[in-house]
Structure formats: structure tokens, C-alpha cells
Amino acid sequence: MIKVEIAPVWRFQRSGETRGLEITLDLLSDIRSTGKLSVAAARAGMSYRHAWNLIEKWSAFFEAPLVERRQGSGTSLTPFGDKLVWAAERLEARLRPLLQNLSQELQTEVNQTLSSGRLVLRVRASHGFAVPKLRELLARDFESGVDFRYVSNANSLVSLAEDSCDLAGIHLPRGELRARTVAMTRGWLDHNDHRVISFVTREMGLIVKQGNPLDIRSVEDLARPEVHFVNRDPDSGTRILLDQILALRQVSPAAINGYSHAEFTHAAVAAYVASGFADVAFGVEAAARQFGLDFVPLLIEDYVFVCRCQILGHPAMARVLAVMQGPEFAESISTLPGYRVHEPGVIKTIREVFRARG
Secondary structure, X not given: OOOOOOOOOOEEEEOOEEEEOHHHXXXXXXXXXXXXXXXXXXXXXXXXXXXXXXXXXXXXXXXXOOEEEEOOOEEEXXXXXXXXXHHHHHHHHHHHHHHHHHHHHHHHHHHHHHOOXXXXXXXXXXXXXXXXXXXXXXXXXXXXXXXXXXXXXHHHHHHHHOOOOOEEEEEEEOOOOHHHHHHHHOOOOOOOOEEEEEEEEEEEEEEEOOOOOOOOOOHHHHHOOOOOEEEEOOXXXXXXXXXXXXXXXXXXXXXXXXXXXXXOOHHHHHHHHHOOOOOEEEEEHHXXXXXXXXXXXXXXXXXXXXXXXXXXXXXXXXXXXXXXXXXXXXXXXXXXXXXXXXXXXXXXXXXXXXOOOO
């Protein structure tokens, strides 16, 4: 089996000269996190001198310093160097699901052609943090036969209904909003034809700056005039969930500064807050902690997969269930703040899972 990876390339042009910045960005990121050029150079597999020369070369190119060294206090990024690193992290957060989808599309086409159209298990799910962990573990097995692509919560069910996927990932809030989300699935699922596979739970809430300087504690605080918000894209399940919470709490979206500005992943909205472009976002705790932000929990969601009964006998499905139920998956989820494994790989009926309040 052939694997495909697609990665963005940073190129800057000045006076007819073109340069790629990828290695330097990794170096700068490690300097920001460690405060030591020696540690950053070691992580990059280069000598201290070579790392310093690389930084000096790029500082000359930009005609602006990227780092500053102080006697006895290590190395830190300049405001310009810091902006470059944050820009790279925002780009990564925005593009990763798209590039992984494009990689998977090409990989599936290549391998099906070379193996005379060997059947694969088609998985469609929203990005999040737990699903990529599952994908990473499955990717270690070159023969697992899983086509994994990221789509919105609603589009995963549409894909299942249209027979363009075999396993659809969806998230269901616990509590009083459960009934609204369940109502949205009516017409898409059949109690006899479909089954649900338990996966994980995750904390949803407000992603705020470190220390929560504006003391944002609830969705009602989003309507305060001094608070700037960054939203998720309109098709995402997280955006739909937020709209349900706002309606329940009688908060008008029109009163929220930044409600119309949307990013496409949990990590992207967290990076936006961490960069200082917004004060708060709505998403998972893991995204907040990834960028050193604080988190105000609001509710818990069940993340599950839905499939048709007949696909349960697919050999690739057996591999997926084995990975879900294995200790390595549980250990990887334990590293994600706000996530918990919840009967992973256990097959249930629609009625068992889609109860009114969860």
C-alpha cells in the first residue's frame, strides 16, 4: 500500500530571490517554547552555530531581527518572529484537515488502481482531536483498508444515507440539548438498518486567553461590547451546537462581536485567540490547552460512529474496532484534555444511544 502526504510550503520572494522558511519556522517555534537556542537546535538536528547562522540569514532577508539574546536569560523571539510563528500555527490549524482529505483522496485512488479496486472502509467524520488519534493508529497498518476523510457533523450522515461512506462520525450533546440534535437526525437513520459504535466523550466550552482577563464565564458574556469572538464555520456541528445554546439562553448572535468571522477547526479558533485577534471562541478543551489558553466548560458531548448493520462484517471494520478497544488508543486519548474513552468499539442500537437527554 502506498501512503500519500501533502504539506504546505512557505516561500518568500524579495528582489527576485525566493526562499523556503519551513525549517526556520520549526526552529523559531522551539525557541518560543523553550527559551533556548541550544535546545531548539538540538531538536532540529543541527549545531548551535548552524542554527544561529540560519536565523541571521533570515533576519537579513526580512531586514528585521527574528530573535534576541540576553545575557543570562536565554533567547526569545522578537515581536516579528513571534508573528511568523503564530501565522504558521494558524495556517497549520486551518489547512491540516483539507490537506489530509486531499492526501486520502489521492492515496485511495492510487491504491485502488494498483490493487484492482480493492474494497476499503470509507469513514467520514469531523476533525476534532480524538478522530485524528484513531486515524494515526490505523495508518500504521498499511493493509487496514480505511479511507478516512473529514466532513461536518451533518455531512457525515448525508454521506451515510447516500452510500458514499460506511462509517459516519457524529457528536451528540448530553443534557437538555440532546433532543434537538436527535431531532435533526430523523429521516437519516433507521432503527433496524443502523447501529451505533461508542467512541469518546469530550468537554465543550469557551476558549479564553490565559488567566481569563475579561472574566468570560458564560455565553451571555459573549454579548458584552468589549468581548471579541471568533466562530466556527456554519456547516460545523460545533457552530450548530453553539447556536442552540445561544437560543436556549436567549442570546442574539447579532449582539456578538465577531459572530460572522469563522474558522474551520477547533485548533484554528484557538490559534486565533492565542494570536490576540479574538478574546474567546467555542470549542473543545484540548484546543485551548494546545495553545496555552484557559477553558470554561459548558457541556459534554458523546462522539459516536454510525454504520449500517451489514458493514460490521467488513474485515477493515474488525481492525477499526480492535484499535478503538485497544490500550494504545485509550492511552492516546488520555493525553487529550477534556476527552475520555467511553465504551470504545461497543456496538449499540439507535434507541440505546439517541435517548432524549443522553
